[in-house]
Amino acid sequence: MPGFGKGKNMRGRRHGKCCMLNDVPPGCSAKIHCHHAKGAVRQRLLDLGFVPQAEVDVIRRAPLGDPIECRVANYKVALRKSEADLIEIEYA
Amino acid sequence: MIKFMGNTMSISPEFVNNKILVGLAGQQNAGKSTTFNMLTGAGQHIANYPGVTVDKKTGFYRYKDVKVETVDLPGTYSLTSFSLEERVARDFLITEKPDVVVNVVDASSLKRSLYFSFQVLEMGFPVVIALNMMDVAARNGTEINFEALRKNLKVPVIPTVGRKSIGKKELRDAILEVFNGKNHGKIQSPLQINYDALEKPIEDLRQDLAQTTLESRYPCRWLAVKLVEGDSEAVRLVTQALGASCNELQTARRIKDVFEAQNDLDVADYMMGCRDKLATKVIKESVTEKKDGRDRVTEMIDSVVLNRFAAPFFLVLTVFMIYQLSIVKGYELTRYWWPVLAKFRAIVAGFLPDAGMLQDPYVRSMGLWMVDSANALLNYIPIFLILFALIAILEDSGYMARIAFILDRLFNLFGLHGQSTLPFILGGVFAGGCAVPGVMATKGIPDERSRMATILTVPYMNCLAKVPFYTLLINVFFAPYKSWAMLFLSTFTIFVALLVARFLTATLLSSMETAPFVMELPKYHPPTFFGVGQRAVERTWQYIKKVGSIVVAVSVCVFTMLQFPGLGHEKATQFQNEMDQAVTIFHEKSASSSYAHQFKDKAALISLVNVYTDYKTAKLTVKTAEGSRALDAKFQSRYPDLFKFLKPKGDKAAKKINKSLRKLVSKRKGLRRQIKEEQIETSFLGMVGRSLEPLTQWAGFDWKVNVAILSSFAARESSVATIGVLYQQGADENKSLEDRMAAETGGDNFTPLHALAIMVFFAMYPPCLATTIMIKVQTASYKWMVFSMVFPTILGFVVASGIFTGGRLMGLSGIQMMGVFYGLTVLLTIATGLFKHWGKKMTPVSGAPGASIQ
Numbered sequence: 035m036p037g038f039g040k041g042k043n044m045r046g047r048r049h050g051k052c053c054m055l056n057d058v059p060p061g062c063s064a065k066i067h068c069h070h071a072k073g074a075v076r077q078r079l080l081d082l083g084f085v086p087q088a089e090v091d092v093i094r095r096a097p098l099g100d101p102i103e104c105r106v107a108n109y110k111v112a113l114r115k116s117e118a119d120l121i122e123i124e125y126a
Numbered sequence: 127m128i129k130f131m132g133n134t135m136s137i138s139p140e141f142v143n144n145k146i147l148v149g150l151a152g153q154q155n156a157g158k159s160t161t162f163n164m165l166t167g168a169g170q171h172i173a174n175y176p177g178v179t180v181d182k183k184t185g186f187y188r189y190k191d192v193k194v195e196t197v198d199l200p201g202t203y204s205l206t207s208f209s210l211e212e213r214v215a216r217d218f219l220i221t222e223k224p225d226v227v228v229n230v231v232d233a234s235s236l237k238r239s240l241y242f243s244f245q246v247l248e249m250g251f252p253v254v255i256a257l258n259m260m261d262v263a264a265r266n267g268t269e270i271n272f273e274a275l276r277k278n279l280k281v282p283v284i285p286t287v288g289r290k291s292i293g294k295k296e297l298r299d300a301i302l303e304v305f306n307g308k309n310h311g312k313i314q315s316p317l318q319i320n321y322d323a324l325e326k327p328i329e330d331l332r333q334d335l336a337q338t339t340l341e342s343r344y345p346c347r348w349l350a351v352k353l354v355e356g357d358s359e360a361v362r363l364v365t366q367a368l369g370a371s372c373n374e375l376q377t378a379r380r381i382k383d384v385f386e387a388q389n390d391l392d393v394a395d396y397m398m399g400c401r402d403k404l405a406t407k408v409i410k411e412s413v414t415e416k417k418d419g420r421d422r423v424t425e426m427i428d429s430v431v432l433n434r435f436a437a438p439f440f441l442v443l444t445v446f447m448i449y450q451l452s453i454v455k456g457y458e459l460t461r462y463w464w465p466v467l468a469k470f471r472a473i474v475a476g477f478l479p480d481a482g483m484l485q486d487p488y489v490r491s492m493g494l495w496m497v498d499s500a501n502a503l504l505n506y507i508p509i510f511l512i513l514f515a516l517i518a519i520l521e522d523s524g525y526m527a528r529i530a531f532i533l534d535r536l537f538n539l540f541g542l543h544g545q546s547t548l549p550f551i552l553g554g555v556f557a558g559g560c561a562v563p564g565v566m567a568t569k570g571i572p573d574e575r576s577r578m579a580t581i582l583t584v585p586y587m588n589c590l591a592k593v594p595f596y597t598l599l600i601n602v603f604f605a606p607y608k609s610w611a612m613l614f615l616s617t618f619t620i621f622v623a624l625l626v627a628r629f630l631t632a633t634l635l636s637s638m639e640t641a642p643f644v645m646e647l648p649k650y651h652p653p654t655f656f657g658v659g660q661r662a663v664e665r666t667w668q669y670i671k672k673v674g675s676i677v678v679a680v681s682v683c684v685f686t687m688l689q690f691p692g693l694g695h696e697k698a699t700q701f702q703n704e705m706d707q708a709v710t711i712f713h714e715k716s717a718s719s720s721y722a723h724q725f726k727d728k729a730a731l732i733s734l735v736n737v738y739t740d741y742k743t744a745k746l747t748v749k750t751a752e753g754s755r756a757l758d759a760k761f762q763s764r765y766p767d768l769f770k771f772l773k774p775k776g777d778k779a780a781k782k783i784n785k786s787l788r789k790l791v792s793k794r795k796g797l798r799r800q801i802k803e804e805q806i807e808t809s810f811l812g813m814v815g816r817s818l819e820p821l822t823q824w825a826g827f828d829w830k831v832n833v834a835i836l837s838s839f840a841a842r843e844s845s846v847a848t849i850g851v852l853y854q855q856g857a858d859e860n861k862s863l864e865d866r867m868a869a870e871t872g873g874d875n876f877t878p879l880h881a882l883a884i885m886v887f888f889a890m891y892p893p894c895l896a897t898t899i900m901i902k903v904q905t906a907s908y909k910w911m912v913f914s915m916v917f918p919t920i921l922g923f924v925v926a927s928g929i930f931t932g933g934r935l936m937g938l939s940g941i942q943m944m945g946v947f948y949g950l951t952v953l954l955t956i957a958t959g960l961f962k963h964w965g966k967k968m969t970p971v972s973g974a975p976g977a978s979i980q
Contacts, residue, residue, distance in 0.1 A: 068395050074208035075642045081203035082644050083238055085402040086395045094428075097437040098535035101544070101643060103428075107237050108415070110647040112531045114538070117642040 055090060056102070056118040063091040064123035071120040083107030084121060145193040146305050149219060149251075152230030153242050154201035154572075157258040159183075160288030161230045162198040165297065189298045192305075197224070205245040207359035209639060216359070219249060220344060226301050227251040233263035233270060233285070235646075236413060240405040243279065244319055250345035252307070253281045254300045256293070260285045265651065267416035274412035280317050321351070321400050324393070327381040328354055334374050340367050353378035355394045424524075424649045431525070437532050444525070448516050448551065453590075456509030463508050467501045485698075485801065492685055499681035500674060506590055510560070510669055515662035517552065522653035527645060534643060539959040540624040541631025542583075543576035544643065550580075553587035555620060561585045561897040562669055565904055575638035579631050581904055582914055583623040585893035588616055595838075596885060603881035607941050614944055619889050621955040626921070628958050676896045684837050687811040693804055701797055708793040715786040719779040721771070737765055738791055741772045811836055825887060825926035826880040835888070839895060878940025883930040886947070890922035 058064045066088050069076045083106045084090070091105040101112045150165070152158045166185025183198035199218055200211035207213050219227065229246050231239040246253055255275075263270060276283045282300040286293030321328055331350040335341065340349065344363065352360030353374070364375055382393045389396065431440045474497050478490040520526040526548060534544030546568075553564030564584040571577040588596075596615050604611040693701075709731070716722045725731045741761055745754070762769045771787060774780035806812050815832035822832055892915040893901065902911040933943035 068392055071642075074639070077204060077206050077208050078642050078644060080398050081238065081241060086391075086399045088402065094432060096531050096535060097432065097434045098532070100535040100538070101531060103432075103531065103647060109235060109238075112527075112534070112544075112643070112645045112647055114534070114643040117644065 052122050053124070054119050055092070055104075055121040055123050056115050058090075058092045058123065060092050060094045060102075063089060065089055067122045067124045069121055071117070075117065075120070079113075079117065079121065082111060083109075090121075090123070145195065146225040146301075147222065148194055148196045148301055149199055149222070149224035149227045150196055150230060151199045151205075151215060151219070151227055151242075151246055152201060152256075152258075153203055153232065153239055156201065156230045156232040156239065157288040158198060158201050158230045161228075161256055161258055161286060161297075162196065164286070164288050164291045164294050165228075166196050187298075190302060192302060194298075194301065196228075197222075202242075204242055205249075206357065213359070219246075219251065224251065226254060226304050228254050228256055228297070228301065230256045230258050230288075233257045233259050234266055234268065236263075236268070236270070237405050237409050240408060241401060244317075244401050244404070247279070247281070247317055248319060248345075248351060249348045252304045254297065254304055255279065255281055255283045256288075256297055257283055257285045258288050260292070261287050261290070266649065269414045269416060271412045271414075275408065278317065278408045278411060317404075318347075319401055319404055321397055323389070324354065324381070324385065324397065324400075327377075327385075331374065331377055331381065334377060335364075338368060338374070340364065343367075350378075351397070354381050355397055356382065421649065427650055428528070428647075431528060432532065441529060441532060444520070444529070445551065445555065448513070452509055452513035452516060456506075456512045459508035459512075460505055464505060467504055471497050471501060485701075488689075491689075492682065495685045496678050496681055500678050502591075503674065503677055504670070506560070507666060507670070509590065510563075510666045511662050513552070513559070514563070514665040515658050517548065518658040518661040518665075519653045521548075521661075522651075522657055524648045524650045527647050530645060531647060536959075537576075538643075540628040541576060541579050541635070542624075542627050543571050543573050543580065544645065545571045546576060546580040549584045550587060550620075550623070553584040554589050555587060559587055560589050560591075560669065561587065561893050562900050563665055565897060565900040566665075566668070568904060573639075573641040573643065575631055575635045575640045578635050578638060578905065578910070579627040581901055582630060582910070582917075583627045585897055585914065585918070586619050586623040586626065586890060588619055588889065589894075591894070592888060595888060599881045599885055603878040603940060604944075610941075611944065614948055615885060615889060618886075618948055618951050621951045622890060624955055625951070625958060676899055680839075680895050684811070684839075688806055688809045688837065690810060691808065693801065693808070697804060701801055705794065705797055708790055708797075712786045712790040715789075716783050719782040721779050721783050725783070734768055734771060734787065735791055735794065737761075737768050738772055738787055739795075742791075806833065822923075824931055825923060826883045826930040827887075827926075828876075831884055835891065838888075839892070879930060879933045879938070879943060880940075882933075882940045882944055882947075883926040886929055887922040887926035890918050890925065892916075892918045 053064075055064065055066070066084060066086050068086055069079060069084070071079060088106055093103040093105060093110065095102050096112070099115075101114045102118050103110060103112050105111075150158060150162055152161075162183065162185060166187050185196045185198070187194050187196070197218065199215040202209065202212045202215055205212060205216050205219070207216060218224075227246055229243050231243060243253075243255060257270065257272070257275075260270075270285075272283050272285060282304060284293050284297045284300050286297060328347075328350050331353065332346045335346040335349055340346065340363075349360055349364070353364065361375065364372065368374060385391075385393050385396070430436055471494070474493060475490075478493045479487040517526075520529070529547050530544030532544075533547050537543055537546050548570075549564040549567045551559070551564075552567050553559045553561045561584050564587065565581055568577050568580045568584070571580060596612070600608055600611045600615075712731075713722070713726075716725070725734060741757075744757055744761075758769075758773060761772060765772075770777055770780040771783050774784045807816075811833055812829070815829040815836060818832050819827075819829050822828075827835070892898070898911050898914055901914045902908060905911065929943055929947055933940075933946075938946065
């Protein structure tokens with residue numbers, strides 16, 4: 035379907051290198067700007083509260099560096115770096 | 127805290143004998159099935175949705191003279207069209223158009239659940255919200271104002287606790303009320319999501335759609351929203367009805383493009399934001415979170431147990447504790463539990479026809495075989511109760527999620543998932559577990575590919591039933607290196623499982639759906655005694671039910687295969703003659719004893735022989751002098767009349783009987799062994815075992831081992847029993863099975879290398895029948911079930927052949943080969959893990975390495 039589900043990658047690039055949730059150091063918080071993921075992954079992230087404009091606190095990384103523990107929508111979730119790398123943020 | 131809303135309404139008589147269709151929708155783990163059970167009770171029916179393997183559970187109940195058909199929809203996070211379950215749930219709603227949709231909502235994570243509720247409401251169905259898990263919410267310090275929630279959502283909200291059947295009547299009333307309202311033309315006007323800037327274009331598009339043929343089939347507002355959002359399924363529906371180049375599709379695309387150009391924002395993201403804003407508002411007005419200090423406690427605990435250096439320590443400690451408490455202590459408990467089962471066996475034996483002098487009646491041997499097979503599994507009940515209770519404690523306390531969090535990275539390297547931890551622990555990571563609950567526990571893994579990989583690798587873990595077989599072989603062939611051999615067996619299986627998982631996910635499973643790893647880390651809270659006990663009993667009962675019935679059924683098959691075609695008539699007569707001769711000799715030799723008249727009767731003689739056999743068998747198990755005295759005392763009190771023949775002290779006449787008795791019993795044992803061996807050798811299973819010999823010789827298996835392996839498919843436990851029967855030589859001299867095997871297999875016929883090949887094969891050998899049934903249930907596919915049997919057999923055989931033939935060619939001993947093989951496996955595992963790691967580093971999306979941990 036041309037025109038559907040496109041146009042996600044253009045944002046952020048305008049500001050040079052975009053900032054991803056993965057780059058947020060533990061102890062800091064950020065605001066979700068948009069998702070770079072598509073389809074099922076994007077939907078699942080949305081379902082779990084990673085919606086645009088939501089506040090995310092990065093709490094810690096797992097002992098082996100992956101996944102990351104975050105607080106979003108008043109509960110704590112763990113997500114992998116590979117997914118955190120698809121969530122563009124704007125620093126709050 | 128929980129206020130119940132008044133929902134009583136009289137049902138108007140005109141709907142008597144009416145039938146209504148109710149769809150039960152909700153997210154995973156919201157307690158949908160318990161709510162379904164609560165609503166419908168016993169009247170359930172399970173079928174498949176047309177064309178797919180998703181279970182369709184339908185239940186019926188009659189309430190206030192209305193017949194209600196309830197369909198339990200698959201639990202999904204949302205009603206989009208990304209997964210099979212989502213499509214199934216959505217198709218049902220769109221095509222069947224249920225009269226009422228009951229949306230089961232997890233009160234303990236209300237906000238997330240609201241996204242789902244919005245989607246149902248948007249589809250325009252009459253909705254009743256069952257606010258489930260009120261008890262969990264209350265425990266979390268979440269107070270929910272139902273009145274506010276109802277006002278916000280504009281649909282009935284019924285608080286329920288499905289597990290305790292709280293709210294059943296209210297929910298049933300509300301369903302009828304909504305249904306009646308609909309029939310009287312009082313259409314619910316539920317909450318509408320306001321898409322602000324998009325409202326006008328969406329409304330225009332809705333009106334356009336309302337002019338088309340779609341109007342009667344689908345809710346137009348929903349269709350308009352979905353088209354603008356770019357939902358592929360909605361696009362497909364419209365394309366199907368109006369063609370790919372219709373105006374409506376073009377309008378939707380234009381709305382999207384215009385919006386995105388103006389706002390520099392993805393339209394779907396924006397719409398999600400609108401829903402989120404509304405959810406936030408609803409939550410704000412209807413929920414109060416009481417801070418109960420648990421946040422602080424949770425943070426404190428996490429900062430210790432998730433600490434980079436302390437985490438491995440706590441993890442190992444936890445697994446070690448589980449192992450110690452359930453396997454080690456549980457095994458000790460089986461000493462008290464086993465006599466109960468033995469008593470059960472004795473009771474059954476009492477009902478069955480008595481043992482014969484030479485051959486037991488068929489009914490007796492089959493009955494006892496069945497009881498023995500069942501007992502072998504029931505023996506593990508104490509272990510399972512403890513194991514399941516401990517695991518329930520881990521789950522309820524919240525630490526289980528942390529284990530998944532810690533280990534996900536490691537598992538992910540091999541295509542598995544952090545949540546594979548629980549199945550592997552249940553399956554028996556070290557030594558001892560059961561693949562049946564292990565496979566059952568994979569249900570919670572959201573990533574389909576990892577879930578399949580976990581299901582197919584859990585059986586490689588060392589289940590409790592494999593342990594006796596290992597112990598037997600290790601004691602015979604690796605006695606000087608006992609602990610090393612045990613360590614080898616309990617750890618190499620983990621590496622094999624990881625390698626197989628990596629292999630399968632990279633090949634056969636590579637096209638399966640994956641899901642992002644997003645897992646909730648709940649707050650810690652002390653588990654309740656009731657909750658833990660209930661879960662432990664429930665899971666153990668599942669084990670008994672599933673395993674018990676299947677194992678008993680299969681044990682009958684194996685028994686039959688081992689018994690038939692049986693001895694020829696000629697052989698049987700020959701054995702019988704020999705036995706009769708032995709009895710005659712006994713009578714002759716003991717004739718001079720003053721007790722001889724007691725045993726003229728055949729039945730009396732048989733019972734004496736049986737008691738003597740029992741006595742000798744029991745004697746084998748005692749090692750100390752006190753134990754021996756205690757045993758004597760026991761037999762003396764139980765058989766006061768016969769004991770003097772078992773152990774005659776000064777009594778010359780009794781001594782005479784004892785002497786002839788010993789000869790008779792020895793002869794009987796020898797004959798029975800010969801019969802059994804003849805029987806097995808000529809049996810169907812024996813034939814199969816023999817015919818496989820040319821192939822299995824490469825792995826060093828002779829036909830006896832083949833038979834043991836084949837029979838162990840029913841249940842691993844039977845392998846030791848079958849081996850016991852096959853290596854009977856010396857049983858009459860009261861040698862232990864270990865000694866007999868060692869004696870019979872001495873020399874070049876059976877070396878430690880043979881034993882190693884067998885053990886390795888046995889470790890990888892296909893899951894037992896009960897597990898394969900469970901695999902069928904969990905994968906919903908016979909194809910995977912068959913695969914789970916065939917693949918490990920081939921793999922195990924290839925590896926065993928490699929060990930045996932390779933070791934023989936290189937002239938290595940069993941223990942040397944064990945070391946070589948272990949080293950190779952570990953190296954291969956590390957290499958595989960690292961390989962993925964390199965691959966990952968090369969992809970551009972990976973984060974800066976320096977930013978990993980601050």
